[in-house]
Amino acid sequence: MKESRGAREQGRVDFVSPLLLRTPAPPLLLMMSERNIERLALTVLVLILVGIPLAVFGYQYGLRPAWSGIRTIDVIAAAPEAGGFQPASIEVQKGEKVRLRFSVPDVTHGVAVAGLGVDLGQIDPGQVKEVEVVFDEADVVTFYCNTWCSPNHWRMRGTITVIDPADPQAHLQAGSGPDPVIQSLIARQVDIDAPREAPVVPTETPSSAAGQALIEQHRPSLPAQLFESDWLRQHSPAEAYLLLEEHLPQLTGEQRWDIVAYLWTAPLSPEDRAWASQEYAKNCAACHGETGRGDGPAAAAINAQLQASPMVSMTHQVASFAPSPQTMAATMDIYYAKLRRGGMGTSMPSFGPIFNEAETWKLVYYLWELTFTQTESGPTSDHGH
Ligand code: HEC
Ligand SMILES: [Cu+2]
Numbered sequence: 001m002k003e004s005r006g007a008r009e010q011g012r013v014d015f016v017s018p019l020l021l022r023t024p025a026p027p028l029l030l031m032m033s034e035r036n037i038e039r040l041a042l043t044v045l046v047l048i049l050v051g052i053p054l055a056v057f058g059y060q061y062g063l064r065p066a067w068s069g070i071r072t073i074d075v076i077a078a079a080p081e082a083g084g085f086q087p088a089s090i091e092v093q094k095g096e097k098v099r100l101r102f103s104v105p106d107v108t109h110g111v112a113v114a115g116l117g118v119d120l121g122q123i124d125p126g127q128v129k130e131v132e133v134v135f136d137e138a139d140v141v142t143f144y145c146n147t148w149c150s151p152n153h154w155r156m157r158g159t160i161t162v163i164d165p166a167d168p169q170a171h172l173q174a175g176s177g178p179d180p181v182i183q184s185l186i187a188r189q190v191d192i193d194a195p196r197e198a199p200v201v202p203t204e205t206p207s208s209a210a211g212q213a214l215i216e217q218h219r220p221s222l223p224a225q226l227f228e229s230d231w232l233r234q235h236s237p238a239e240a241y242l243l244l245e246e247h248l249p250q251l252t253g254e255q256r257w258d259i260v261a262y263l264w265t266a267p268l269s270p271e272d273r274a275w276a277s278q279e280y281a282k283n284c285a286a287c288h289g290e291t292g293r294g295d296g297p298a299a300a301a302i303n304a305q306l307q308a309s310p311m312v313s314m315t316h317q318v319a320s321f322a323p324s325p326q327t328m329a330a331t332m333d334i335y336y337a338k339l340r341r342g343g344m345g346t347s348m349p350s351f352g353p354i355f356n357e358a359e360t361w362k363l364v365y366y367l368w369e370l371t372f373t374q375t376e377s378g379p380t381s382d383h384g385h
Helices: 005-010 018-022 034-068 180-187 208-221 229-234 237-247 253-265 270-283 299-308 332-341 357-373
Strands: 071-077 089-093 097-103 109-113 118-123 128-134 139-145 157-163
Touching: 071 089, 097 109, 097 118, 109 128, 118 128, 180 332, 208 253, 229 332, 237 253, 253 357, 270 357, 332 357
Parallel strands: 071 097, 089 157
Antiparallel strands: 097 128, 109 118, 109 139, 139 157
């Protein structure tokens, strides 16, 4: 009996078809035993199953980066309990183009890079998203998750250190100068965590449109401070209300609140409102609620934690921006400072590394819009009407 070559190498003959013996030049496959055909089939299958992904992988991670000349930095984006961003600190050179590629193993996250306007949107488990970026300045830039992913969500941050080879210390100085607003609060000895209680609170939803008309009508007798942005940032709505009471005793309480509502919501332009409402929805609403009433889905758990904590002197719950003795005694610069610094062990995150000064102001103005556009029947006051 004639043995096929493959079979002899295996040292045994399994089966040879009688047909084979008569075929003068049998094709390779037909010359093999059935067992070896199985082996070949298996090899081909393994090649397909492993080889193709390997080729794709090799292309993505080996060839493509090498061809494009762009360094690819792979970052796993996992919830903080599962390790957060890995790696969480990245170093790049000033002017270097890098590809940041985020993959998500656990739950949906959102990835944004502060200061660059880069927002990759939501990334679902198993999905990969990437962005090519160039950093022009020596700096320390924060990248962060902007989709609520876990109770520790706001800890999900990482940094990109941009090193200038010509000045390797430059990134250490970048953006670390004192914030003039916070300096001014300190100089005026304003404790941003202290309890606040305004003597006056609106009882109806004020109308900023009516306020604007009243301002035009009474312009000559209105105190000049109300048109100075520094004064407005450093004083509370209640203080403005009382100032109006002093200068324009003929107005009703409601009319004074209309004027205050106009002054506190006027700084926000339509474009800024669009930006701020988007960022608010992504970064704040989970705690503060969609309309700023302190009732976001994450609020209950945080409130329970705050109430149980002996450390917190002032706030025992997620802030509501509804008109109240607390909000009517708040100032724009207190909100600004809270946003930049964060709370003191209260779960209010620090947004200093994420939003720059101008962006922080937009968010602050937006909060006042939330305050003055819908009044919930809050505490009433004898000054109110
Ligand atoms: C993880 C929950 C959480 C998120 C997210 C969050 N906050 Fe807060 N925030 C709190 C808590 C709790 C307080 C109250 C304690 C405090 O003032 O530190 C607070 C307080 C504040 C205050 C101070 C209010 C006052 O009366 O002094 C401001 C302003 C504020 N948040 C704005 C924001 C903005 C804007 C965002 C989004 C960019 C945001 N917060 C995101 C939990 C959160
Ligand atoms: Cu998250």
